[in-house]
Amino acid sequence: MAAALISGEDGARVAEARATLVRALIGPEGEAEMRLDRMSGAELRREPSRLLDALKAVGFFPGPRAVLLEEATDGLAPVISGALDAWAPEDARLVVTGAGLPSKGALRKLFEGRRGAVAITLYDDPPTEGEVGDMLREAGLTRVEPGARDDLVALAQALPPGDFRGLLERLSLHQMDAPEPLDAGVVAALAPQAGEAEVDDLLAAVTEGRRDRVAPLLARLSAQGTGPVAVTIQALRHFRALLAVASDPGGVNAGLAALRPPAGGARRQALTRAAESWRRERIEDGLRSLVELDLALRSGGRVPDRALLERALMRLASNRAE
Incomplete structure (x- = not known):
């Protein structure tokens, strides 16, 4: 197998499948031995040649190598196709992940129709x-x-x-x-309390730059009775945890292991993705803006609380997208 595409709406399931496949390809010590090269879709768009360079690179340690491309979109199909055209058996294996890729989109068509490539689509059917x-x-x-x-x-x-x-x-x-x-x-x-899972979804959307999800998720929380102050408090906790994980000298995994209380499931996956894509200065800026938002909400003012919250979260999501 030269390449695999993993896609689905649930980011946690995609991340779990990705981790399982990468371990199968390079072994449990592959990342520690620097046999895994990670890049995001945004990074590849800025530097299209990076993918082929990574696939062809020779590792310092012996053993199989893999290149992980996350947050891929259909617009990257030509770049990925070109890299696979030049792929040889001694090169690294390519693992690509994407959220909610359409069945007739360019990426899924590329992987489904290409020899030596596989497309894995994860659906959100609840377990029996x-x-x-x-x-x-x-x-x-x-x-x-x-x-x-x-x-x-x-x-x-x-x-x-x-x-x-x-x-x-x-x-x-x-x-x-x-x-x-x-x-x-x-x-x-x-068990998660009412609204907790939705707040986690909202914060994941913010840190992943999905601005289109912010307003609908806020509306759902408002309908459930979760107020702007409660959301802001959880956002502050989330960004403080994110800063701790991203700043740990031992890396993201060490930062996650040191979190108290520990983060699990979808929250852990969201923190992992955010820590790998947000620069520390951006996280610190986000914390400052949330502190200012908290003060504004508690002091009262002419602008409705929900409008203040939505505006602040949209700005944070825009910071991630930049």
Whole structure:
């Protein structure tokens, strides 16, 4: 296989599939041995020759190499096609990820019709009861009371896939040394509260520069009764965590491991993507603007609170897109 395209609406599922494929291609130590070259779609647009250079590069350490291109869009299809035309078996394997790529778009057509390339599309169908059981076993949750299992099956239908996986991670940590089986009370205590998953989606949209998602997600939160001050507080926590992860001298993974409380599921994936794409100065600017927003919301003024919040989040999303 020369190249693979992974696409889907759920960023957490795409990131999980990407990580699994990259590990299969270069092994668990491949990234530590500098046999993985990462780049974003925006970086490739600025420097189209970078992809072929990365595929042809010779690594310092022996072993298979991979090039990871994230946030790819259909506009990059000609560049990717040209690089694959020049690909040889001794070159690095190419892994491309994209969000919500259309079935008849240029990228999916390129990978689906090209020999030596594969296209993997992840759909957001909720897991069945049997699949939930498999996920519980994989998370080490083998002692689960029937009521708790029923609640988890229901939550799997209601939560985004990344949020449900994050819940299983929290439950697994909670039950690690617990003498009693997992019960419905623990599930209720650790499950995302109303609006929490939507706030995570909103903050992921902001840090990924998806300005078109900001207003609809804010409207949904407002309809659920989540106010601008509550959203701002969570945004401040998110950007403080993002700054800690991006500033860790040991790198992004070390920063994530040091977070307290730990981040899991979709939130962890969002922090990972943002830490890899936001410069530290941008994160610090974002924190300052959120502090100013918090003060403005608490002091009152002529401009409606929701309008102030939307304006501030749109500016942050624009900062990511620059």
